[in-house]
Amino acid sequence: MKKKAFNQIQEQHVQALATFQTTHALAIGNVPDQEVDVEDAAGSVSEADLRGISAVVHEGFDIEGEIVSEDDMELGEPIEEGDLAHGSVTETDLCVREWGGDFDTRDHTDKESDSEAEEENSLCQFLVSWNARHKITREALKDLLVGLRIHNHPELPLDTRTLLHTNLDYSVEDRCGGSYVYISLAKSLPSALSKVHSVSVDSNTELHLQFNIDGLPVFNNSTQCIWPILCRVVKPFISPVCVVALYAGRRKPNCFNEFLRPFVDEMVLILQNGVEISTGVTCRVSIHSFVCDAPARADIKRTKHVNYHQGCDKCTVEGIYTKERRMTFNSTKSAKRCDADFDLPLLPVEYRVQDSVLRNLQVGMVSQFPLDYMHLTLLGLVRRMARDWQDGLLHSKAFPFHVRRATINALQSAVVNCAVRMPHEFQRRCRALQECDSWKATEARQFLLYLGPVILKDVLDEKMYEHFKLLSTAIRCLCSEELLGIYIDHANSFLTQFVDEYVKYYGNKCVYSVHGHCHIADDARVFGVLDNFSGFPFESYLGSLKGMVNKSHQVVQQIVRRISERELSETLPEDRMVLKHRHKCGPEIDGRPHLLQYGSALVGHSHIACDRRGQNDCCFRVDNNVCVVRNILAESDSDNLYIVYSVYEKVEPLFDTPVDSTDIGIHVVSELSDEVFYTAFDNRWHKCVHLPLDNNRAVAIQLLHKP
Ligand SMILES: [Zn+2]
Numbered sequence: 001m002k003k004k005a006f007n008q009i010q011e012q013h014v015q016a017l018a019t020f021q022t023t024h025a026l027a028i029g030n031v032p033d034q035e036v037d038v039e040d041a042a043g044s045v046s047e048a049d050l051r052g053i054s055a056v057v058h059e060g061f062d063i064e065g066e067i068v069s070e071d072d073m074e075l076g077e078p079i080e081e082g083d084l085a086h087g088s089v090t091e092t093d094l095c096v097r098e099w100g101g102d103f104d105t106r107d108h109t110d111k112e113s114d115s116e117a118e119e120e121n122s123l124c125q126f127l128v129s130w131n132a133r134h135k136i137t138r139e140a141l142k143d144l145l146v147g148l149r150i151h152n153h154p155e156l157p158l159d160t161r162t163l164l165h166t167n168l169d170y171s172v173e174d175r176c177g178g179s180y181v182y183i184s185l186a187k188s189l190p191s192a193l194s195k196v197h198s199v200s201v202d203s204n205t206e207l208h209l210q211f212n213i214d215g216l217p218v219f220n221n222s223t224q225c226i227w228p229i230l231c232r233v234v235k236p237f238i239s240p241v242c243v244v245a246l247y248a249g250r251r252k253p254n255c256f257n258e259f260l261r262p263f264v265d266e267m268v269l270i271l272q273n274g275v276e277i278s279t280g281v282t283c284r285v286s287i288h289s290f291v292c293d294a295p296a297r298a299d300i301k302r303t304k305h306v307n308y309h310q311g312c313d314k315c316t317v318e319g320i321y322t323k324e325r326r327m328t329f330n331s332t333k334s335a336k337r338c339d340a341d342f343d344l345p346l347l348p349v350e351y352r353v354q355d356s357v358l359r360n361l362q363v364g365m366v367s368q369f370p371l372d373y374m375h376l377t378l379l380g381l382v383r384r385m386a387r388d389w390q391d392g393l394l395h396s397k398a399f400p401f402h403v404r405r406a407t408i409n410a411l412q413s414a415v416v417n418c419a420v421r422m423p424h425e426f427q428r429r430c431r432a433l434q435e436c437d438s439w440k441a442t443e444a445r446q447f448l449l450y451l452g453p454v455i456l457k458d459v460l461d462e463k464m465y466e467h468f469k470l471l472s473t474a475i476r477c478l479c480s481e482e483l484l485g486i487y488i489d490h491a492n493s494f495l496t497q498f499v500d501e502y503v504k505y506y507g508n509k510c511v512y513s514v515h516g517h518c519h520i521a522d523d524a525r526v527f528g529v530l531d532n533f534s535g536f537p538f539e540s541y542l543g544s545l546k547g548m549v550n551k552s553h554q555v556v557q558q559i560v561r562r563i564s565e566r567e568l569s570e571t572l573p574e575d576r577m578v579l580k581h582r583h584k585c586g587p588e589i590d591g592r593p594h595l596l597q598y599g600s601a602l603v604g605h606s607h608i609a610c611d612r613r614g615q616n617d618c619c620f621r622v623d624n625n626v627c628v629v630r631n632i633l634a635e636s637d638s639d640n641l642y643i644v645y646s647v648y649e650k651v652e653p654l655f656d657t658p659v660d661s662t663d664i665g666i667h668v669v670s671e672l673s674d675e676v677f678y679t680a681f682d683n684r685w686h687k688c689v690h691l692p693l694d695n696n697r698a699v700a701i702q703l704l705h706k707p
Contacts, residue, residue, distance in 0.1 A: 123153065128164055132566060135547075167564030172556055175258060178249020179556045182262040183563075185209075185231060185244050185270060190277050192232070192242035199237045201277055208235035208288040211244075212538035213260075214296045215252050218549050223250050226555060228545060229263050230538050234288050241541040243563055248555035256299050257357040264357050271361065287361060289368050289533050293375040294512060301365055302354040306512035310351040313337065314366065314519035322508055329515035330503065332496050336522075339364040370523035371516050374535040377475060378444035380513030385468070386436035386447070388506050389460070401461050401505050408433070414455035415447070418691050422446065423616045424607035425687065425703060441539065445705070448472055449479070450689050453654060453666060454699050467505050469655060470498040471517070476664055478524045479531060479704045483664055492521035494658055531705065577641065578602040579634055581613055587631055587644050589678050595633040601641065606687055608632060608643070619690035619700050622679070626651055626669045626688065626700045630676055641681040646673050654699055665702030668693060 131141055141160045149156050157163050172179050189209075193201060201207075212230040217223070227247040233239035245263055253259035267287075274282040290300070297313060298305045305311060307327045309319040317334040319327040337351070342365040346352055359365065389403045389411070412433045419429040430443040430451060439447070453472050456465050474494040477487035495517045502510050520530070527533045548562035549555050581599025589595060599613035609617035611628050618629045622645075631644035648669035653661040661667070665686075688700040 124156070124163060127156075128565075131164065161561075164565040166561045170557075170560050176247060176249070176253035176255050177251065178247050178253065179554075180245070180247045180259075181556045181560050182245045182266075183243055183560065185263075185266055186275055188242040188244055189231065189233075189275055192240050193277055196237060196239050201281065201283060203281055203283065205236065206284040206286060207233050207275070208286055210234045210288045210291060210533070212241075212291045212535065213300055214292055214535070214538070214542065216542050216546060218248070218546060218555060219552065222552065224552060224555065225249065225252060226545065226549075226559070227253055227259065228542070229260075230541060232537060234532065241537055243545070243559075246556050246559055248559075252299070256302065257354070260300060260357050264360050267361055287363050287368065289370055289527060290358075290363070291370065291372050291533050291535055291538065293372060293535065294516070297369055300356065300358060301352075301369065302356040303352050311512055312515060312519075313351075313369065314371070314516070314522070316351075317515065324508070326509065326511055328508060328510045329512060330510050332499050332515070332518040337366045339366050341366070367526060370527055370533040371520050372533065372535045373475065373478075373520060373530045374441045374539065376513055376516045376520070377471075378441040378448065379439075381471070381517065382444040382448045383436050383439055384509075384513060385506070386433055386439075386444075388509070390433065390436075401464050403460065403464075407459055410459050411455060414459070415451060418451050418455055419446070421616055421689075421691050422450070423687060423689060423703070424614075425605065425705075441536065449476055449704060450691075450701050453661075453701075454691055454693070457654070464505050466657065467498065467501055470494040470501075470658055473658055473664060474498070474517075474521070475530070476704065478521065479529055480665070481529055484524065484529055487659070487664070488521055488524060490659065491524075495521060576602070576604070577639055579632070579641075585612070585631075587676050589633060589642065589644065592633070592642075595635060595642065598632040598634060601632050601634075603641065603681060606685075608681070615690065617687075619688040619698075620645075621665065621667075621686045621688055621700065621702050622684050626667050628672055633678070642678050643681050643685070644676050644678045646676055648700075649673050665704075667700045668697055669700050670697040 127141075127144075130136070136144075138160050141163075142158070145156055145158055145160065145163065149158060160166070170181050170183070172181050174180070189207075210232055213227065215225045215227045217225050225248070228243050229245040230241050231244050232241045247253055247259060270285050271287075274284045276282045290297070292300065294306050294313070297303075298311075301313070303313060309321070309327070310316070311319055311327055312329055312334075315334040315336050317329045317331045319329050321327055342352065342356075342359060346355065356365070390408055415430060415433050419431075422429055426442070426446060428440060428442050430446040431439065436444075449472060452468060456468055459465075460468065471494070474491040477483040477491045499510065499515055499518045502514050523533065524530060545559055545563075548559045550558065579596075579598045579601050583597050583599055586597070588597065600607070600609040600617065602608075607617045608620075608629055610631055611618040620627050620629065626648045627645040628648070629643055629645050633642040633644065634640065648667075649671040650669065651662065652668045652670075654666050654668050655661045665688075667688075687703040689703060691699045691701070693699050
């Protein structure tokens, strides 16, 4: 077990024991002369004391019999209700029981007993979140429960499933060639909304739901995969992702209409009658969108895949199959597909292969299936371009825009050097260009929006760099709430030009992941910034589902149980302020000597650091200035945060085509003033990536995404 996890357990154990000592003494009438302070008692309990208390408890509670009986149970196997010594937990129990009702059957009629129960609850609750935080194995957790029970915690259950309130009330059916559990939206949505504390939901609230359907392999060397149906609320607030249904099998579902049918049947009713979020509160519901990658979109819409001649789901372009065995789509001007096309009768050879059961939901089969830029742009196009720069056709001198070996070497070292300068908001640094095939979407986004415009300049052929900027600028505008309204038409024309010119720079490779970009701006007109309909929130949730599987059999069962356990421990991180690295080096604010000085701070998701403390986190745009943080000051007893800063006196664009880069938040800065100013830290402060350009200049690029 990790040392940190062990220390936390020990601390909690000592505190619980100290309380137990007090309450036990009260219970047996051995009340000390002075009231015992729980905190002090916790601090003063020695190892010898622990042994002493242990002995007392053994006298009072005989637990041997129960240990043997529960120890015989097979962990991880389904069990019948009533098999558990402490009773299994049903759905109703989860809704109405308070913590501890499951663990203690004694009557509590006085305050002392109430306080004892609270302590028991708090230890259980602590163990639940500790288990989730450190990903403790079932066996280790069970061992710990047995140990704690022997050492003075008879109130604890011996079975991990009782502690974690594991849902054992679900039914697995054989469906579409695999195992299938339909959890239902009516069950999982209220649970997801219970974690959103900052908004109030009443019967007048209309919930706009976004769905994600995608498959992912469970193990690296097996064909075993899972296909969940995921959901989140995107309006009027954003909720966590929840699971509606789950399929697991050796291959993807063999009939997607059957896979979707339980979901569609429930949604039809929910769209008519609303969904009960809590007792007496039923909300109206509407469907916002389905966010999927291209193959999954084709599967659930029952249309041709992207490697077919009619593969584009947004227009009627006819693909051309090249001798390199690629389906290419070379026109950006073909007639657009529309929702009404799906009302027409099916023809033998056309884009649609079957009627999709999703049509029963009255959704726009074209308009409500937007293109997800995480798959299309980041995992598709950006990685493809990075790969093409490094090998094949572009190295041939016969090709008009070939990329030299020396260029690649320069790019490779530039990516590595710049990636280490990225701010703390980027949890994963972009790996070297050679590893582009395994770049995660966040790495590709880092390259496209921040590193690429800087490091490709003066390295890549000038015309190729212009071509790259069309994509980078357009995606930047479509990702920014601030820029979207102003630049959406520009972004659309930049992307169309990018697709039209792709063949000129990269050869005959205008496959779907390139062509699709001429349609992205249309979706942004309907749904707003690209992150409103991207796969990012679902992708990270899918990753966590995969992490719930430990063994290759009973995959859906494992995941359904782990999801139910997580419901108790998971809380959304709240916006918080953390001040760190106290110092006395200044500069200070005249007349405010009482303010404390800090080297760095975390405000919500934003990391701030003084230039001396962390070069990566010191640059911000405030109004029209690019600033460097010189000091962070705070009242000793309040949340008011003041930033002492200097301003770059010279701000120039990094490029002026296709737009002036300073208009979209990309600035070349130099001549940092010695003069210092101060102001309160508020929503005018926009974090910037700060990359050195040469000895005197740096590039400041405004951050677009929250981590
Ligand atoms: Zn198209």
